[in-house]
Amino acid sequence: MRLLFDLFREDYRGPLTNAVEAHDFDQVELLLKSDTGNDKQSDDDRTLAMRTAVENDDIKMVDLLMGNGVKANVDDFITAVQQNNTSILELMLLDGYDINDLGGDDLPPPLTFAVDNLELVTWLLNHGADPNRESIYGWTPFSFAVANASREVIELMLERGASVKIVQLLLKDGAPVNTIQHIAHPFALCVFELTGNGTPLHLATSDRLIKLLLEHGADPQIKNTLGELPRLKLRPLKASL
Incomplete structure (x- = not known):
């Protein structure tokens, strides 16, 4: 559209x-x-x-x-999301816009377009955005976040009810579980090396997610770029898993 x-x-x-x-x-x-x-x-x-x-x-x-x-x-709302204009977004919501309206036949709702912005994701979630709202193909804002967002955004979505089921589907489809983050992008790997680029197991934020990754072949002996092994003893987040 x-x-x-x-x-x-x-x-x-x-x-x-x-x-x-x-x-x-x-x-x-x-x-x-x-x-x-x-x-x-x-x-x-x-x-x-x-x-x-x-x-x-x-x-x-x-x-x-x-x-x-x-x-x-929906395209107006997505435009405001991309421009990080929460004042206009607020007006649209007050006018009755559905924050979980789909962004197109093959796209999830506008929250998807904010996954690179923790502050905006927080704002949208606070205003009713659903991280589990599916497109007709089953994609959700959380599934996009898993593939593209920072650990903080993924953790926040889990805290706000994002379902770990999407991780199960990604693993079922053969998503790599032992690949170092940014390994295919040398510049990004260099830029973020000091923060500890690791595997999905390094980013896992709940016991259930850790267990799921291990069941699908994640190697707990792979170190991140700081030489650290994954921390496998974590307190589970309060999430809808």
């Missing part, structure tokens, strides 16, 4: 979008008051107007559009 929108973006453009870009609040309000919203061009223009306001981090314009019945869609 998002790619299609961007491809035909200029076809959506109308006087409302132009007024939003010009930061002409009076003209925007006039157009919204006089717009019956009964034709496709008008609907497309309203869609692009909202996207433009969000992309510009224009919270006053977003508020004006919402106050006149223009609804944010």
Whole structure:
């Protein structure tokens, strides 16, 4: 949906979008008051107007559009997530946006797009984001986090109810259990070497997760880049495992 929108973006453009870009609040309000919203061009223009306001981090314009019945869609919410604009996200939620709406046919909800930002992940979880919300293909924000996020983000999601079942599925599909983190990316390996790049067993944060990795062949004798073995005696996190 998002790619299609961007491809035909200029076809959506109308006087409302132009007024939003010009930061002409009076003209925007006039157009919204006089717009019956009964034709496709008008609907497309309203869609692009909202996207433009969000992309510009224009919270006053977003508020004006919402106050006149223009609804944010999932792509608008994802855009605000990617721009780390929690003020606009807050407005959208107050306007009734579902924080767990799917990001597309093959994508989980917007929390997925925040996994590289611990502070934003915390904010979204505090506002009801579900780390276990599945796409039609079974992907969840937590599954993306397991593959891409920091240990802190993964731990936080587990604390907030992320299911370890996704780890079971990844292991079943042959995910490597003894690969050193960043080993395929020499620059990243060098940058993070002093923090102790390790295997998934070094990152495991609960007894159940440790047991699961060991059952799938994780080697407890592999050291991280600091020469440390995995710590196998951990207090389980308060997570829904």
